[in-house]
Amino acid sequence: MSGRQPVLTMTAISKSFPGVRALDGVDFRMFPGEVHALMGENGAGKSTLIKVLTGVYSNDSGTIELAGAEVSFSGPMQAATHGVSTVYQEVNLCANLSVAENIFIGREPRTFGAIRWGEMRRRARDLLARLDIHIDVTQLLGTYSLAVQQMVAIARAIDIRARVLILDEPTSSLDAGEVEQLFRIMRQLRDEGIAILFVTHFLDQVYGMADRITVLRNGRLVGEYPTAELPQLALVEKMIGKDLDVLEGLDEQPKRELAAIEASTPFLRAEQLGRKGSVAPFTMTIHAGEVVGLAGLLGSGRTEVARLLFGADRADHGGVLINGKPSPLRNPVTAIGHDIAFCSENRRTEGLVGELTVRENIILAMQAARGWLRPIPRRRQDELVEKYISALSIRPANPEMPVRNLSGGNQQKVLLARWLITEPRLLILDEPTRGIDVGAKAEIQKLVVQLSDGGMAVLFISAELEEVLRLSHKIAVMRDRQLVTELANDDTVDAVRVMQTIASGTHHEGPNA
Amino acid sequence: MTTTTPSQISGRPWWRIPQRHVPVLATGALLLVMYAVGVSQYRAFSNVQVIFNVFIDNGFMLVVAVGMTFVILTGGIDLSVGSVVAMTAMVCASLLQAGVPAPLVLVIALLIGPTLGFLMGAVIHFFEIQPFIVTLAGMFFARGMCTLISKSSIPITDPFWTDAAQQRIGDPKGNFVSISVLIAFAVVVVAAYVLAYTRLGRNTYAIGGNPQSALLMGLPVAKTRIAVYTISGLCAAIGGILLSFYTLSGAPLIAVGMELDVIAAVVIGGTVLTGGSGYVFGTVLGVLVLGVIQTLITFDGSLNSWWTKIVIGGLLFAFILLQRLIGIRKK
Known part of the structure; x- marks a missing residue:
């Protein structure tokens, strides 16, 4: 040179x-x-x-x-x-x-x-x-x-x-x-x-x-x-x-046994759920305390699955069982009623309101769930917001800062806090770590592990295979808007195997029943 | 029950018309249907002069609509055009009454509209104010100027104007159009050329598509945005002159609400209100639709002329819905 x-x-x-x-x-x-x-x-x-x-x-x-x-x-x-x-x-x-x-x-x-x-x-x-x-x-x-x-x-x-x-x-x-x-x-x-x-x-x-x-x-x-x-x-x-303690520590997180989780009734079971022009009918179960990774190429239907499970798009095929009971998810309000939360991929356009403050953004979903006629007392708001700002280490730790002034990683955390505050039982995360820096990424990954340990079901969507492999108990692989297979994330599964599945779409044991 | 295959999901039939042409084609089809209805109901409707009359009666509106198309293509709106039309006609009438020679009057009349448009464009761009509110201010200003010039109608007796108003250009069978129609056609042709073949035109589309991208691609966003409001002002000025040919007077309360008819015509002509998509040709069709509705109602004779407004309202709604549906399907 x-x-x-x-x-x-x-x-x-x-x-x-x-x-x-x-x-x-x-x-x-x-x-x-x-x-x-x-x-x-x-x-x-x-x-x-x-x-x-x-x-x-x-x-x-x-x-x-x-x-x-x-x-x-x-x-x-x-x-x-x-x-x-x-x-x-x-x-x-x-x-x-x-x-x-x-x-x-x-x-x-x-x-x-x-x-x-x-x-x-x-x-x-x-x-x-x-x-x-x-x-x-x-x-x-x-x-x-x-x-x-x-x-x-x-x-x-x-x-x-x-x-x-x-x-x-x-x-x-x-x-x-x-x-x-x-x-x-x-x-x-x-x-x-x-x-x-x-x-x-x-x-x-x-x-x-x-x-x-x-x-x-x-x-x-x-x-x-x-x-x-x-x-x-x-x-x-x-x-x-x-030093990168956070990242290092994460790799050592032991994954709990899948068998133990699978024994219980699933929190959510999608039966041949599908929508024409969006995603072909698929069957998927998510248990409490389980992280289900959704892998696949861009445009393979990952987000579409999430939107169906949240009722953001209406299914025209199949149905959803929640705790074993048929529960049609007609719209996001119904889904929220079933304690399902959805952090969308586009945090700027679909999730956060840039002009509102961190506090207002965090309170938004909870307030919506309570109905607008019963405002959350300000002191309660402040308590909750303080708690999540420190739990997720949102920086700057100023609840009255407009969200648009925050970095991408911190915006993502605010969006997460908004849903966590409603104490969901199923958290759908669509590309939560995209475009944010290494430190914030590690913190969010760590949080996912903690949440699932605490009994929350998580559907984790990410384009980064490594991340999916690290966090998920099982991995659902999407290809061409079909769910081609579900892999239990044991020792036999690595990035190569998932990529082969994505590329070839072979393990066709899925939704042809 | 068979599983849906991916190709069924993502495939698009080869015969599908590109979606960007759907609104214009819909307008064209609507126009044909209305004409067919007219011809089947009224014997005189098939007379060529009926069509010519639609152009004669709406020539000035066509010109104004062409200017509006530029503005709407950038995602903006210009509410001042009706008032500018009236103000231009008033200025012509009062100057002519004061004995100013006709060519000079024309020059002055053609300068006022673009100047106002230029100023509004500059305010919209540099102060980042919504076009709606800036041009609303322009609308009040211009309308106020009309009554300031005169509280009552001023007749025009200047020979140049009366010649222009009465000149009939036609075929041996007696069908004819006015000079205004030729001017309107010239404006349409020039505008279509500018939009399709010049940088100004393409930049207009680019800004309507994504102003942020246009800026980052290094396009002259400021210049273009100011230019479209100036063009709209110029078209309104030409429209005002044509209107004064048509009525041979300047009246302070003429063309009230015309901006709304013009916007309706542009939207019915397939230009998307959010900008970036549409053609001058569509605008011509849009103006014709409005004109033909009016003619149909005149032919009927028993219907109140306000039915025109009701039908336009219904059509506008239908077309906005159509655009929206296309937009949703694209997603």
Whole structure:
């Protein structure tokens, strides 16, 4: 590395917001043809650094040099024309425009101001073909999966002869196969000499892809390391700045015997439950004190199962037994009445109300269950909220803080607290750890174990197989909107076996009765 | 009972019409049905001039609706158009009465609407205020200006205006359209071109689809948003001039509530109120639907003209529902 010139050098970058020093004298550099992981917990300053680089924010001090010349961009578009392109976590394209348009909008080929549609489509096809993606570019972007949309976003980014490509959490909504496809593209672009800045929460992906790692913590540079010289544990320590007792401890949690749990009557039994166009009829039992993991690719029907069990979507096939009694789940109110709680995947859009405070958000479900005419006394509210803020270590521990000011991990904990306060007997967690940092993730995992030890039934949905394997007593595998099999999570089950099941869908012993 | 296979769940029949075209096609079908009903009920309805009259009577509304389409495509709304139409007509009438030469009057009239639109767009964008409230303010302002100019109707006697009003462009059989209709068509063609073939047009769709993304893709969101309100103002100004051709007067209380008819026409024409989807062609159909309803009720003769409003209300409701259903199905 030392012999080459860096394509990008950021020196002593500082940036303050009212009350916060987001970046404090950070140095950062990238070489052509490398994948460089930028690591740090939420709030470490990764996003701010990227936004300073792409001109979304102006830096208070420090310099940015691109290929030897000092630059200061006025915004993402100008940065892109100089070869610094960004692909964000949420696909920031327009679903209502065609694929070709999404790649070229803002720089369409034109004659006398008129867009040349034919040429635009041809160039879009060529560009995507270069990435080995063969789709109809005249279709609306919204008709394609999130993964394809992400690839289109990358195609858009590299079309502007990118020298530096910033991928901000590109994999957080992709499943394993799609991630591999993305990695293939990343490797190809790297080999073409593009410097790729890769931000992700998945450590495995960092070690699978990155040549070097830069770690930030609390707005300061911790260091820059070749990936080979930084073991995973050391990386995590550098990121969170403390020893990782939490994570280590979790692996030693003994799983209680499945047989003991299965002996009792199940808390919930779904009999051939299904909904046309959503998920094929499936049968599933969940016992008190049991963690059932729901594994499967993105779009395999995981969330749809959760929504059926919560009554958020109405089943048009089969039924549900709760404690052995038939109990149709017509809507979420009925489900809540049966002590079922659902933490949805989209905490911002479906779960939390950003403008309300932590306290108000936590009280919401309980108040709804009591009916709005019987307000919970303020003192009781404060007690409950204090209890859960400390139990889940929600930070900042200020009940009157608007929820939108909290980090992703803490928002997730607030959502959890809201449901825990209603003392549910079945807790459905849909991707509770997505997009949150390592520390918070470990805390949530630990909490799941504690809750199930306390007798709560948990349905745990996660794209991270490792997490499902670690926590679940049994694993239901989804594929193509069918529940293909249930695996008891004993010693014979590992990630490989689950992945094989997901891939082949063979263990077909399920819902054909 | 057989198990549903995945392909049944995710598969889409090859013949299914792309959902984005469903609203426009529905409007087209509705128009055909209404026309067929008219022709079967009333002998004179099949006369070509009936169609031409629909255009003559609604030319100014068509122009205003085209401007509104731009605004709604970005997810906005412009409530000021009815008042701007009236104000433009008032300004024309009063300036002409004061002896200002016609070309100068036209220029002034064409400047007022876009200026107001520009200001409203700037306020909406830079102060992040809901378009509803900003254009509501614009609506009151413009309507107030009308009565400030004159409390009563001002007749127009200028020869240029009377010529424009009485000019008949037609075929040898005696069917004809007015100059207003040609101007309206020109506006439609230009607007359709702008939306389909220029960056301004495509950016309009992008902002309606996802303003946040549009910003991050480096599109000029501020410019585009201000531009659509300016365009709407310009279209309202042209509409006002056409209205003054049509009525040969400026009246302070004309075109009250017109903005609502225009919004109805745009929505019935298939443009989605949340933005990002719709066509000028649909808007033409939407205006025609409204015009044909009016004609049908006139032909009947026994029905109160307020039936027009009732039918428009029902249709609007049906179309909003249709859009919503398509939106839900997409999920």
